[in-house]
Amino acid sequence: MDTHFMGGERQRIPARHGKAIFLRAGEAVQVINTHGTQVVDCWAYDATNMGDYMCMEATRVWNQRLNPVVGDSFITALRHPILTLVADTSPGVHDTFMAACDARRYELLGCKTPHRNCHDNLHEGMQALGITLPHGNLASFNIFMNIQVQPDGRSLKTLPTVTRPGDYIVLRAEMDCYVAFSACPQDIVSIQGQGDNTPRDAELRVLTDGFPQPPLQGPWVP
Numbered sequence: 001m002d003t004h005f006m007g008g009e010r011q012r013i014p015a016r017h018g019k020a021i022f023l024r025a026g027e028a029v030q031v032i033n034t035h036g037t038q039v040v041d042c043w044a045y046d047a048t049n050m051g052d053y054m055c056m057e058a059t060r061v062w063n064q065r066l067n068p069v070v071g072d073s074f075i076t077a078l079r080h081p082i083l084t085l086v087a088d089t090s091p092g093v094h095d096t097f098m099a100a101c102d103a104r105r106y107e108l109l110g111c112k113t114p115h116r117n118c119h120d121n122l123h124e125g126m127q128a129l130g131i132t133l134p135h136g137n138l139a140s141f142n143i144f145m146n147i148q149v150q151p152d153g154r155s156l157k158t159l160p161t162v163t164r165p166g167d168y169i170v171l172r173a174e175m176d177c178y179v180a181f182s183a184c185p186q187d188i189v190s191i192q193g194q195g196d197n198t199p200r201d202a203e204l205r206v207l208t209d210g211f212p213q214p215p216l217q218g219p220w221v222p
Contacts, residue, residue, distance in 0.1 A: 008206045013040065015199040016185035018121025020129050021206060022047065023173035028086060031181065032203040033144050036165035037193030039184040040202050041100050041118045041140040044074065044082050047176040050131065052076045054083065056096040056139040066149065067094050073174065074141065082177055087170035090163045095145035097156060101186055102137050109188045121182035131178065140182075143169060145191060161193035170207065 010032065013019045023029060031040055044054035055077040060066065062075045070088050073081040099105075102119035119137045126133055144167075146159040171179070183202045190197050 008208075010203045010205045013181055013183045013202045013204060015183050015201050016116040016121075018118070018125035018180060018182040019204065020122075020125035020131075020178055020180035021204070022129065023177055023179055023206065025173050025175050028170050028172040028207040029179060030087075030168050030170045030205045030207055031143055032166065032168040032205070033090065033161070033163045034165065034203050035200045036163045036167060037161055037198075038163075038200045038202045039145045039161060039186070039191050040143040041122075041182040041184055042143055042171075043122055043138060043140050043180045045133075045178045045180075046076060046080070046082065047178055049078075050178075051134060052078045052080065053135075053138055054141065056141065059141075060096060067092075067096055068141075074171075081174040083171045083179070084174055085169060086172045087168070090144060090167035090169065093144070093146050093162050094169075095142035095147040096139070097147055098142055098145065098158075100137055100140040100142075100182070101184065106188070111188075116185040118182040118184055121185075122180050125180045125182070126178065129178065142184075145184075158189060158191060160190055160195070160197070163193065 046052040054074045058075040058079055063072045068085045070085050072085050074083040076082050100118035102117050106115035144161050144163045146161055148157045150157055185199050187197050187199055
C-alpha cells in the first residue's frame with residue numbers, strides 16, 4: 001500500500017498517548033487509522049511564531065464548511081493557511097467542534113483516579129520536541145471523529161467512528177510547522193468504533209516528496 005509515497009517509516013501513536021512532529025513547508029503527514037476504530041486529535045503551530053496555531057473557528061469561516069474536504073486548508077488564528085487536506089481514503093467523517101478531552105472532562109464523567117487525556121498528550125508530545133506551549137487547551141481537528149449535526153440544525157450527536165482499517169488522511173504543510181497528534185483516550189463516551197469503545201494505536205508517516213498537490217483553496221471573506 002502507498003508505494004507511490006516517498007517518506008519515512010510508519011511511526012506508531014500508542015493508544016491513549018500522543019506524538020508531535022516537525023514539518024517543513026511542502027512536506028506532508030499521513031495519518032493512518034490502523035484498526036479503523038480510533039479517533040485522532042490534531043493540532044498545528046507556526047514554527048516561527050508558536051503563539052499562532054491552527055484555529056477551528058477561523059478554518060470554518062475560511063472554508064465555509066463544518067468539516068473539511070480534500071483541497072480545504074486549515075487556518076491559523078492569524079488567518080494563515082498552515083495545513084491542507086490533500087488526500088482522504090476514509091468516508092470523510094471528521095470533526096471540528098468537540099473540545100479535546102482533558103483531566104477535568106474525566107472528573108465530570110465520574111473518574112476518581114487520573115485518566116489519560118488529549119490535552120496532556122498534546123503537551124507531552126510537544127515537550128518531547130523540547131517545546132513548552134504557552135497556553136492550555138485549544139480546539140483540535142478531530143480526525144475520524146463522527147459528530148452528526150441533527151435535523152434541527154442546532155443539536156449534535158456523538159457516534160462511533162465509521163472508518164475502515166487502514167483508512168488514512170494526508171495533511172500537507174503550507175508553512176514550517178509543528179503538528180501534534182493524540183490517539184484519543186476516551187473510553188467512556190462512545191466515540192471509538194466497533195462497539196467496545198477501546199482506544200487503540202494509530203500511525204503516522206512523514207511524506208517528503210511524491211504526493212500530488214491540489215491547489216490551495218482561497219478564503220471566503222464575509
